[in-house]
Amino acid sequence: MRLTAEEEAPLRRGASSLRTYNDASLSRLLDGLPGTPQSILDVGCGRGHYVEFFRRHGLSGRYLGIDVVPGADWERYAATPSPLEASYRCGPIETVPLPEAAFDLVLSSSALEHVEDDRQAVRRIFAATRPGGSGCIWCRGCGRTCCSGITATGATAPAVSRRCSGTPASRS
Numbered sequence: 001m002r003l004t005a006e007e008e009a010p011l012r013r014g015a016s017s018l019r020t021y022n023d024a025s026l027s028r029l030l031d032g033l034p035g036t037p038q039s040i041l042d043v044g045c046g047r048g049h050y051v052e053f054f055r056r057h058g059l060s061g062r063y064l065g066i067d068v069v070p071g072a073d074w075e076r077y078a079a080t081p082s083p084l085e086a087s088y089r090c091g092p093i094e095t096v097p098l099p100e101a102a103f104d105l106v107l108s109s110s111a112l113e114h115v116e117d118d119r120q121a122v123r124r125i126f127a128a129t130r131p132g133g134s135g136c137i138w139c140r141g142c143g144r145t146c147c148s149g150i151t152a153t154g155a156t157a158p159a160v161s162r163r164c165s166g167t168p169a170s171r172s
Contacts, residue, residue, distance in 0.1 A: 003024050007020070007024040026053065026107065033134055036058075036060075037061065037103075037133075038062070038104055039104050039105070040059070040062070043107070043112075043121070044066070044109060044112070044114070046109075047071040047072060047074075048067075050065070054084055055083075059083075060082075060084050063084055063086045064086075065089075066096055070090050074086075093108075093111075093124055094115060101129070101131060102128055103128050108135075112137060125137070
């Protein structure tokens with residue numbers, strides 16, 4: 001994906017290239033959705049900063065961040081009054097309790113390359129995605145940043161390859 005001059009502006013202010021690319025990808029994904037997501041799952045949420053990204057974009061509903069290490073900012077983000085209610089869970093995506101078919105939007109940024117069982121992780125992400133839901137997974141395990149679009153149809157998750165092609169892919 002090629003960034004526009006506006007999307008590259010954070011780089012000129014010293015932002016990380018990964019964060020700048022992911023923010024631009026996610027903004028484009030949000031712009032292309034047929035509706036506004038009301039429930040968001042962030043796998044590998046780290047500090048939980050994407051809740052602020054979604055709040056700046058005017059989203060409301062609920063956000064659930066999951067990570068194996070508690071984020072230093074989780075309590076602050078969760079306590080901030082906002083139309084987008086934030087909550088966090090600590091644990092691996094392979095085993096942390098998740099509702100099925102509950103999220104309109106799922107994302108994972110540079111997390112799946114760190115899980116024990118990436119196939120199980122992707123199956124769990126698909127199972128948690130509502131039919132018709134969307135998402136994006138960025139994986140840097142191959143040395144490139146890859147974005148895979150997810151479109152959940154209620155079917156089982158597609159086969160997952162351990163090799164990344166480095167190109168966008170869509171699932172339906």
